[in-house]
Amino acid sequence: MxxxxxxxxxxxxxxxxxxxxxxxxxxxxxxxxxxxxxxxxxxxxxxxxxxxxxxxxxxxxxxxxxxxxxxxxxxxxxxxxxxxxVARTYQRGHLYRDLSVRENVEVAALATGRSRAEARGDATGLLELFGAADRSEQPARTLPHGLERRLGVARAMATRPxxxxxxxxxxxxxxxxxxxxxxxxxxxxxxxxxxxxxxxxxxxxxxxxxxxxxxxxxxxxxxxxxxxxxxxxxxxxxxxxxxxxx
Ligand SMILES: Nc1ncnc2c1ncn2[C@@H]1O[C@H](COP(=O)(O)OP(=O)(O)OP(=O)(O)O)[C@@H](O)[C@H]1O
Ligand SMILES: [Mg+2]
Structure with missing residues (x-):
């Protein structure tokens, strides 16, 4: 630690x-x-x-x-x-369902002051870390439940908490x-x-x-x-x- x-x-x-x-x-x-x-x-x-x-x-x-x-x-x-x-995830929902998995993470990064290039780089790394890289271009609404949860955590991490x-x-x-x-x-x-x-x-x-x-x-x-x-x-x-x- x-x-x-x-x-x-x-x-x-x-x-x-x-x-x-x-x-x-x-x-x-x-x-x-x-x-x-x-x-x-x-x-x-x-x-x-x-x-x-x-x-x-x-x-x-x-x-x-x-x-x-x-x-x-x-x-x-x-x-x-x-x-x-300080970042959080929610017990239910709160993803942008019609944005892609990647865009969900990028939006969170942009909202806390990252440049486009940084947001893109952070999203790539986080989607890899959370096992969602192969789904990155799909709409978030198509994710199975378990991956939806992990995307929530990836989004929170994109704010670099x-x-x-x-x-x-x-x-x-x-x-x-x-x-x-x-x-x-x-x-x-x-x-x-x-x-x-x-x-x-x-x-x-x-x-x-x-x-x-x-x-x-x-x-x-x-x-x-x-x-x-x-x-x-x-x-x-x-x-x-x-x-x-x-
Ligand atoms: N905005 C709110 N308006 C009214 N009551 C609320 C509100 N938020 C929480 N409560 C009430 O506060 C109590 C605690 O709820 P909370 O959701 O924090 O529990 P929890 O420990 O997260 O439960 P769970 O394990 O089911 O998720 C409950 O009685 C709930 O109904
Ligand atoms: Mg609860």
Whole structure:
């Protein structure tokens, strides 16, 4: 792992967010450091995607702060954060379906200030890395689900981020593809990018993450290494519900 200054981190501090009375987040503290892969897990509806929205400027917290490399960036809009090195993927969709696979990546590169030549070069490398080079001239809508997810990650990487937040990027991949995808995630982190990985596939999370943060009902619940989290009774309780434990 290449790293670097410990103040280089993207952090959520004491985050609360409610939507018409529904408390989606009610006390989340999490820090993503450059060069690491941090897993974010929790049951459906726990608040994981909401937290990604907070960390990337797609929504703002009611309470708490978002810090980027020591600067308070709470309330910065998404496009400004994208230019400052914070990139994300979405749980669903958000590709330009009628543009080609290559154009999807190039547009993302151009939007963060790359020249045409740079955008083209970056797109070629990223499509190779994500196993989509042979499909690069097809419309994005023709991609099978697994490749669509990988194109989402390639697009995020085209902004040359320091922090990359991936919301269930491996959903729909088969076992072999998941293994390869895990390797790509590790290689991205090794270049100094902090990667936040949300996935319900615990084997993938355990295999690629240095640390795992568990959210339950909008609260930070547990954080540890894969071994610590694997051995944790609290994790079982988090998924099965505390009331159900014997
Ligand atoms: N814009 C919104 N308006 C209303 N409610 C919202 C909004 N965003 C999130 N919520 C609610 O906040 C809670 C957390 O949702 P969120 O999508 O963050 O969960 P999640 O952990 O990503 O779940 P999943 O694993 O199913 O993707 C849910 O109750 C959801 O309905
Ligand atoms: Mg989600």
């Amino acid at each position: 290449t790293i670097s200054d410990p103040s280089e981190a993207l952090a959520a501090v004491g985050i609360h967010r409610a939507y018409s009375g529904v408390k989606a987040l009610r006390g989340v503290d999490v820090t993503l450091r450059r060069g690491e892969v941090l897993g974010l897990i929790g049951p459906n509806g726990a608040g994981k995607s909401t937290l990604v929205n907070m960390l990337t400027g797609y929504d703002r917290p009611d309470e708490g702060a978002i810090m980027l490399d020591g600067t308070d960036i709470t309330g910065w809009p998404a496009h400004r954060l994208a230019r400052t090195g 320091n922090y990359l937040l991936l919301d269930e990027p491996a959903a729909g991949l088969n076992e072999g593809e998941i293994g390869e995808f895990g390797e790509v995630i590790r290689s991205i982190a090794a270049t100094g990018v902090g990667v936040l990985l949300i996935d319900h596939n615990i084997r993938l999370i355990m295999a690629v993450c240095e640390r795992i943060h568990v959210i339950v009902q909008g609260r930070s619940y547990l954080e540890g290494t894969p071994d610590e989290v694997r051995g944790s009774q609290a994790l079982v309780e988090a998924y099965l519900g505390r009331s159900g434990t014997q």
